Amino acid sequence: MMKPELIDQHIAAMTTASSNLLRQMEDEGLRYRVIVRPEDTGTLHVQVRELTPELTERIERCLSGMGMQVAVREE
Numbered sequence: 001m002m003k004p005e006l007i008d009q010h011i012a013a014m015t016t017a018s019s020n021l022l023r024q025m026e027d028e029g030l031r032y033r034v035i036v037r038p039e040d041t042g043t044l045h046v047q048v049r050e051l052t053p054e055l056t057e058r059i060e061r062c063l064s065g066m067g068m069q070v071a072v073r074e075e
Contacts, residue, residue, distance in 0.1 A: 002041055011036040014068065018044055021062050033075060044068045047075035
């Protein structure tokens with residue numbers, strides 16, 4: 001279990017890291033929102049506009065090395 005004082009830092013770091021990894025897709029038109037919930041710091045939630053199966057696969061592949069579960073869904 002993560003220490004409470006580290007949770008906010010972890011959320012900020014994971015949000016920044018995922019945004020950096022998704023930058024190329026964003027430049028191509030991807031519109032998304034990343035959420036890491038304090039009660040579930042092991043899952044990176046990615047909400048995407050106009051989600052397709054191909055986008056889901058690409059996002060999951062892009063974020064696979066972060067050491068977190070990736071949950072992609074339509075926004």
